[in-house]
Structure formats: structure tokens, C-alpha cells
Amino acid sequence: MQPTPLAPPVKLPLSLWPTTKFATYCSVLGLSAATFYGAWKYAALWKNVQKWRIDEREAHRRQEEELALLRDVLKKRDAEVQQTKIAVLSNLEEIEGLRKKVADIGRDLEGAKLQNRTLVDRTKTLSARNQLLEAELNRVKGENLQAVDLLRTRTAELKGAQAFLTKADQLSGADVIKLVEGLNAEIMQTAAVLAEELGVEKKDGKETGGGNVAMSGADVDSGAGEAETMEPDDLKEAYARTEEIIGPRMADLLKTTEHHEDPILIQIALQASMAAYTHWIVSSWCFETPEDEHMLSEIYARVRESEEQAVSGRWRQLTRTHLQRMLSQDPDLTSEMADAFASIFVTAGYNKSLMTVHDWILNRFSGQISTVMNLAKRLNKQIGEGVTSCDLEALYIAPDVPYNATTMEDALRTTSARKLENGHDMILCTTDLGLVRAEKISGTTGDWHESVLLRPKVILSSGLASINGNAE
Secondary structure, X not given: OOOXXXXXXXXXXXXXXXXXXXXXXXXXXXXXXXXXXXXXXXXXXXXXXXXXXXXXXXXXHHHHHHHHHHHHHHHHHHHXXXXXXXXXHHHHHHHHHXXXXXXXXXXXXXXXXXXXXXXXXXXXXHHHHHHHHHHHHHHHHHHHHHHHHHHHHHHHHHHHHHHHHOOOOOOOHHHHHHHHHHHHHHHHHHXXXXXXXXXXXXXXXXXXXXXXXXXXXXXXXXXXXXXXXXXXXXXXXXXXXXXXXXXXXXXXXXXXXXXXXXXXXXXXXXXXXXXXXXXXXXXXXXXXXXXXXXXXXXXXXXXXXXXXXXXXXXXXHHHHHHHHXXXXXXXXXXXXXXXXXXXXXXXXXXXOOXXXXXXXXXXXXXXXXXXXXXXXXXHHHHHHHOOOOOEEEEEOOOOOOEOOOOOOEEOOOOOOHHHHHHOXXXXXXXXXXXXXXXXXXXXXXXXXXXXXXXXXXXXXXXXXXXXXXXOO
């Protein structure tokens, strides 16, 4: 703080000065006053000077403090400036790097723009090509759908063709042979039981065959203890039916031969009738009338001649399957077989009506007869529907055919080999069915390869004569 300057002395005009004494007094007084004033002024001045010094020192101290503070601040500012410079330099370097990056990015951007323009052009080209490809794809899809539809159609046709062309059989020839042998065994057993159960007494010599009949308990069951009188029409009908089933020679032997001691001829006749009847069952298409059977057989013969074996076999399989499914109910084959048995027994000498014998046979032997019929129907199904690679047929030899040892077997085995080889003997009837295999030769019309898998057993005239002890 600066000291306050002293005021200059006051100058009075000379006219104002008093007299000398007074003037001296006044001078002394004035001098005293001036001195006092001067002292006071000096004291005041000194005080002011001291105060100024103090203030100056204080100000100087404060200035020093401020200066130190400013120096610190300046140092900090210098440090900050230095840091700022460093930061600025760093920022400048970063900016320079960023500028380079921007320049690079700019160049990349230009390249990208150029590439983008190229890609846009490429996209336009690809879009145009894509449209063409979509049109082509739609066309191909349409063709593919048509191809799929055609494939489905051809697949369905192929499945149908495969169903016809498959040669897979459900059973072998050996299996079928076993079935035929089982049927023959059941036929022989049933015939033997029937012949033993129904014993015929000695004939009385009448042509009507009016012998007595022993029915082994049947009379007790029916309450008929006496022989019934047979109507002539029954015998004629029975003989005609027997002749139709087992042949005229066998029917005549059955009618004229005595059976009371040995019913072997009756057993043979029963076997022959069952062989003939089961042969029809095994070979039947649908167990209908002969006209229907003949028509179906004719159709199948045409198919066999013109088509390959696989096709004709499959046709037979499908036809038999569906024809037999169409039957409203199973035919009463057991009753028809019992009717044939009744005709044979009446022809052999029973003096009872056909209806009586028929009913009695059904009551006593329907189970055994049904077993034979079921075996025959099973064989019909197996060889008709289970085998398509060839034709397996039950082999039955009709009466009055010359014997052939290659395709037949003598059931009684009593005829000499020389006579059999020469074919001089004739067949009376067939008692056991055989089995023949026929397969069409591929690429031919009506040419077949046939082989006998199981020879049928037949009864010869000479063999039967040797058993009965008399010549025919």
C-alpha cells in the first residue's frame, strides 16, 4: 500500500501578518502549532509509514504467496500444457492415422461403390437369369408331376404285373404229395370202417339183390328189427348212380358178388367212389354245376396255351380265390358223398331204401366223411391257390383204361409183372389219387413238360379176380 503524501504549507498574504510581537507570538504559536502539527503529521506519517510497511510486507507476503501459488499453478499449467501438447501430438498422430484410414476407407468406399455397381449389374443379370430358371423350373416341375403321375400308374401296373409274374409258391411239390397221401389214407380208413360196420348177408339169388342186411346196431337205434322191402326203382337208381361213379364193370361185380364173408369189394368200391368224388373236389373251380366247371376249364385252357406259366398260374390262383369267396355258403359235399355210399351199399345187396341207408350213414359216419371232404377242399385250395410256378393236378384214372406201370400203381399187387408190362390188363377203378406236375415250356404254344410225382393206385381185373378166387 502507498504512503499518503504530506500537504504543502499554507502561504498567507503579507498583508495578513500581525505585528511583530503578536507576530512573534503568533509565529511561536504558529510554529508550535506547526511543530505540533508537523509532529502530528510526522507521527501520522510514521504511523502511516509503519502501516504502509506492514501493509507492504503483508502485501509482499501475499504477493509471494500468490506468486508461489501462481508458480504452482503455472507449473501445473505447464504440466497440463505439456500433457496437452503430448495429447495434441497424440491426437495429431491419431488424426493423421484417422485421415489415412479415412483416405483408405474412401478408397475402399470407391472400390465398394464400384463393386456395388458391378454387383448391381450382376444382380440384374442374375435376376433375369433367375426368371428364366424359374420359368424352366416351373416347366420341369410340371413335367416332374406328369412323370410322378406316370410313375404311380406304371408302379400300380408293375405291381399288378408282378402279382401275375411272381413264381413264389406257398408250398413245394413234396408238401402237396404229403397232402395227397394223407387224403388217400383217410379215404382208405373211412372205406374200411364203413365196409366193416355195414355187413351184407348172403344173397338169396334174386337179381334184385334182396339179401338181408346186418347194420351193427343201427337197427337198435332206429327201432327197425326187420328187413324193409326195397322198391325196384331204388335199386335201379342205386345201380345207375354206382355205375356212373365207379364204372359199369365194377358196379356189376358189386351187384353179383357175395360180400357176406369178405367185404373187400365193397371197401374197394367205397374207396373208388371217394377217389372219384374227391378228384372232382380237388379239381373244381367253385363246386358248381358241370356246365360252369366246363366253361371255366375251357377258359383256363385257352389262358394256359397263350400265356406264360407265371401268368396262367396267377390267373388260376386269383380266379379260384375270388370264385370260392363268392359262394354264399359251403356246398353240402358230405350229404352227396353219403348218397353215393348209399347207392353202393344198395347195389351190393342192402334191402333198404336209399333214403334209409343215406340217413343212417350220415348219422353214423358224417364226421369221417366230413374229414375226407375237408381234406379234399384243403388240397383244392393248396394246389389251386398256393402253387403258380406250375400246375399240380390230382391224377385219377378212369375205368376201362389199359394199365401203364409208368403212371399207375397196382393197388393189390397180385398181377404178374409180365402181364402188366404188356399192358394186357384193364383198370376197374382208382382207389388212391396220384399227383401230376405240368409246366409250360417257355416261348411255346401248348407244349408242356409233365411228370408224375405220385402214381395213383388202381384195381385191375386180374388182381380182383385173384382175390375173389375166380376169373372175370
